[in-house]
Amino acid sequence: MGVYSEIQQFIESHKTCGQVTGHVQTPTPEGYSVSVSCACGEEMSRWVTPEAARYDLIFSTLLCSPN
Numbered sequence: 463m464g465v466y467s468e469i470q471q472f473i474e475s476h477k478t479c480g481q482v483t484g485h486v487q488t489p490t491p492e493g494y495s496v497s498v499s500c501a502c503g504e505e506m507s508r509w510v511t512p513e514a515a516r517y518d519l520i521f522s523t524l525l526c527s528p529n
């Protein structure tokens with residue numbers, strides 16, 4: 463299962479408890495860091511390699527701004 467699916471699952475499972483916020487770092491040649499946190503306090507962060515997931519896909523899923 464890829465990072466993209468994991469993030470989708472996180473968002474799905476925390477839909478009911480409030481707002482899920484995502485943060486995506488500016489991609490580097492080695493990849494980028496994605497973190498999502500929920501209003502309930504749970505967090506998940508993953509390192510994504512350029513091969514593992516498409517930046518624009520995760521970016522649009524989370525609807526967040528790069529730092």
Ligand SMILES: [Zn+2]
Pocket residue numbers: 475476479480500501502503504
């Ligand atoms: Zn939650």
